[in-house]
Amino acid sequence: MPTLATLKARWFWYSLLCVLSWGAWAMLSKLGSNEIPADTMQFIFTFGTVPVAAALLLARRFKMERSGKGIFYAVSNGVLSGIGGLAFFAAFRAGGNTAVITAASSLYPMITVALAVTILRERLTWLQVVGLGFAAVAIVIFSIST
């Protein structure tokens, strides 16, 4: 069971908030893509992220940390997400099997885990490793069935 410590940890609740928000994002994308092609959705959706960034900027009264490294990592984050998106659409256009591409790409967190363990030296318990296995199965099932 999730330990009491986890249920008290803020990162856990933030993660759940992320799951709920991204669930809404995926749901709305689904509704929009009845008419709009996926790559155009990506273009339009980006403009939807701007008001959130603007609101946070306003909330912070335009005060930003001056960390070159932090800014570099965060901007790279956006650029690399976008490059991933472009490659995703390119894979479909190159005639790949939709289910295979979607399932394979959705397993990206497993790459993150591998990098976090080797580069950031994060350690997982064996229960968490089993959890990863279940997550991988769930992710593949969702990617081919939703």
Next chain:
Amino acid sequence: MHLPPWFWYAAVVLVAWGVVGLLQKLSTNYISAESSLIWLVVGFLVLQPFLYPGREVFSYSTRSLSWALLSGVFNALGAWALFAAMKSGGKASIVAPLTALYPLVIVLVAPIILHESINLLQGAGVVCALIAVVLLST
């Protein structure tokens, strides 16, 4: 061995999005979750010229365009929550797989909103996802 082009594209997706999970953790090691989101959006905007689909953007119904824009709002909120999770001590190796389970929400909500029913395979997915959440949070 010859591999088709789509395979390489899919590999680029996997690696790019996988590295993104690492960069999320690295950025919150230096700046706040809020700043990370702001600079993330800057990164998104850099690529907009490559995604510009042409004038047909203006031809879609207001309804569909609204869904698309609103989806962006929720994507950004989710990204902020993810940064906040990492900033408040969440490990990249736990938060990344945990948050990737978001399709769980669609499967659970689709019967209500889209009037679609949950099939056996999706049901199995829901069970696996819930077990994953419990085990990853130990």
